[in-house]
């Protein structure tokens with residue numbers, strides 16, 4: 266029996282549930298992870314990622330020394346270097362001076378529009394705050410974004426328009442207080458496993474009724490009262506037909522509508538065409554089931570909506586989320602425990618990175634960069650001359666790489682993101698990456714994106730640094746170091762402050778105390794001194810447990826339920842909608858709809874999980890195909906198949922399953938050897954600029970002779 270030298274309480278680095286972890290350390294080695302039973306988030310439960318997915322920290326391929334490419338890279342001909350032999354180990358001084366020299370040179374030559382940064386939804390609040398501060402304060406650019414653009418941007422824009430706030434309104438664990446709840450566009454069991462446990466408990470132990478609206482027969486369907494298997498991309502007609510039923514059957518909460526909303530009359534007029542029969546003709550969901558779902562939701566005492574990326578990752582993702590918000594407005598199921606509008610945020614700190622201003626339109630605290638008064642607050646906090654901060658909206662993640670050309674973006678700083686796995690239409694992304702003049706990667710491994718970099722900075726993972734993450738229900742929680750950074754690696758916040766001081770000197774800006782924090786607590790305090798939602802939160806208060814923002818002062822207990830009396834914008838706004846089909850419908854050449862997502866054992870581009878023992882549990886990509894489709898196309902279970910779209914092709918094994926619908930195939934996007942995003946469509950939602958990951962047209966063939974020698978052709982990171 267091993268006895269731990271110490272136990273460090275921290276927060277899981279994977280999904281937005283934000284489970285509490287206890288890292289057991291012996292001889293400076295984390296040998297076990299458990300969770301305390303009194304954690305308010307997960308009550309001692311952990312999924313397989315939280316429990317076993319930490320050993321990437323010790324993987325031999327982890328880079329723990331700063332690196333510079335041996336071969337100088339030229340814009341237009343930039344190449345990938347996966348092997349350490351292609352890099353030169355350098356000192357931190359050489360690496361950081363090289364970056365400072367090059368960024369300043371390009372900034373002086375081409376201006377603030379030529380520089381951009383990707384922040385990181387896996388890094389801490391403090392790390393993200395510092396990176397956006399560095400680019401805003403020193404390079405005067407708002408070209409700052411992160412992967413929220415690729416996951417919930419549609420939800421964020423819709424919620425901002427309709428209620429004026431973009432976070433989950435209620436607490437996830439509150440699901441047990443729901444009488445009825447709707448789960449849509451979310452395979453919660455695999456993406457937010459502990460919330461799925463709570464949902465199942467709500468049904469089994471507390472008698473709640475669950476409505477699942479999803480194209481796939483996900484595990485939650487086994488617990489559902491009703492399953493509406495809609496065609497991918499038909500959310501707006503289905504949700505609007507539910508609204509139509511609520512109005513037609515006089516189930517509207519008129520008191521709530523009158524007191525708390527605006528735009529009702531125009532909205533009602535716009536609903537006329539969305540009869541359940543019309544929705545059935547588009548979505549394939551029987552009209553009577555749409556009516557049943559509407560009645561169940563509207564008649565409940567307390568009903569809530571939980572949604573995932575099946576709502577937002579569409580070229581009409583904003584409209585999809587608005588259609589859900591309308592249901593809550595019509596019925597008044599918002600503003601009380603057990604109700605609410607709950608977009609389940611994907612990554613551990615995607616909520617926090619957004620809160621910290623890691624976005625091109627907002628300073629920290631969602632202060633619009635183009636709204637009078639906001640820049641002034643940050644100029645004061647960051648000791649910048651009046652008028653110094655850029656007031657123009659910056660470029661989004663999807664736009665930054667598309668603008669990588671002479672006259673556009675010349676230098677990109679990537680902290681912990683992997684666009685060469687996470688962007689849509691990766692063959693185009695590759696061309697854009699090749700066009701950059703200078704690229705910095707700050708990460709743990711040389712992943713598909715870092716392989717393109719000029720300089721690699723070895724960062725410390727969650728278990729080797731201090732800070733905070735903010736989970737999906739706005740709970741700010743501590744991240745604590747269980748061991749010292751391995752090798753020469755450093756916490757992101759230390760790297761960024763060191764680099765910022767060097768840039769400041771080269772720019773000959775008056776040197777400030779702005780980069781000399783004594784600890785991450787000071788970084789958080791600087792942010793909280795300007796953003797009212799966090800004014801009452803400090804590290805002292807977070808010592809025992811997390812706090813859900815907003816917390817207005819240090820006596821404020823935090824806010825489990827939002828919108829109790831009003832919405833941040835005042836009245837909730839109904840916004841009339843039209844049905845807009847997916848951009849790439851199926852045809853004879855490409856007869857299947859491809860939808861993408863995650864599996865339980867892996868995480869996003871796989872930088873962490875594919876370097877952990879989780880990869881043994883799920884070592885290979887598979888494409889889910891319905892047996893009826895497989896029979897027509899002569900495809901057997903486990904057979905290698907080629908999946909192609911108008912943008913690319915991949916080879917992987919077939920998994921015959923009735924989990925997917927006829928005509929719809931599913932591929933997880935974690936596997937570089939069969940990267941699903943080589944196939945996906947880069948069509949964007951015009952408002953949120955989020956790509957349409959959830960629906961594109963593809964063909965599936967059994968792989969021809971010469972293409973069937975799996976798994977040898979599946980070489981990681983070499984697509």
Ligand code: SF4
Nearest residue numbers: 277279280284312315
């Ligand atoms: S549910 Fe999410 S936060 Fe909890 S252990 Fe699993 S991955 Fe980590």
